[in-house]
Amino acid sequence: MSTSPRRRPGRPTGSDGSARAAIASAARRQFSAHGFDGPSLRGIAVEAGVDPSLVKHHFGDKQRLFLTVVDLPVDYEVLLPRLLDGPDSGIGARLASTVAGLFSDEETRSRLLGLLRAASSHAEAAAVLRERITDGLLEPLAASLGRDEPRLRAAMVMSQVVGMAVARHIVELEPLAEADAEEVARLLAPVLQHYLTADLFAGAAPTVAKP
């Protein structure tokens, strides 16, 4: 566990903020590219240019490291009022723009895709997605709009947003993979609007009464 064989000139090796940041950055990149199972603590330490013991020192085990570095950089107390600021008829467009913007930011996209990949095999990552995004943001958003079934509406929004992320960035389905954020926002807007404010079920009345 000596640091010398893996130490590189100019890379952080001490138990300070720069080593922690280097580990977090390497971990985020590797989890985003390979999901939860692929990366090893040793491989992350090598990429960060630090001794593997420092990974454990700063982050504990692999699961704690994962949940720390993929935490979502979204401040709901700012985001929710901003989404609600405007007519209900524009909520789909505002949410779609916000989602497309989050996925345009490389760092945020990397965290979200890391979570998504990990959620496919790890219940803890799936729970983070459910709690932080659906329970923490989408359901309060749907509830604020005052329609019936806010939980179901939040889940449908989540399903389309997750599906768009998988299609564009994981399955790399054209022409979505090459579409820009503005086009993605325009494609999502009417459907997110439908899920948040329309009658959810086909065959029922085509419009829903506003409360």
Add this chain to the structure above:
Amino acid sequence: MSTSPRRRPGRPTGSDGSARAAIASAARRQFSAHGFDGPSLRGIAVEAGVDPSLVKHHFGDKQRLFLTVVDLPVDYEVLLPRLLDGPDSGIGARLASTVAGLFSDEETRSRLLGLLRAASSHAEAAAVLRERITDGLLEPLAASLGRDEPRLRAAMVMSQVVGMAVARHIVELEPLAEADAEEVARLLAPVLQHYLTADLFAGAAPTVAKP
């Protein structure tokens, strides 16, 4: 590589159809539950009650085994004409019922989820999803309806169907996880209809001229 230590009474061990079927069944279950990376050929052989050498004998390497057992049990030459049999205004409902039905069938759902989980870390599995489902079924379906942008429409349908599968069966998002097939079909129908026949972009004309 002797078969005796792992042989169980009454389980197939010879290089015949029953050994092949037992391996395929165990592989399908393990890939579906754990994705591509988790299962080992040895673990699959143990579950199937056969010697690991038989896995290689019947299926070659892990990737060939995966792509063989998760192949989609959907006959497009039957499915496509059936989906197109009816008014364009019902295509969303017919496709939504078909999708919900496929995911209600345990065997088919297991294959589809295995593919989805594998696609998150393996380009070959992502290519199977693109080629078999989007190129092979959804794009011909969209093209048959005669609207603009059939490839984009197929990709949007795929994004919502994949997102529903992830939300229900991988992230296990309530109330979708506990919803029955009929409810899922009713939720998907108007959105799949929108993607296949409506004007795709918000802010543009609300209806699209029929060609």
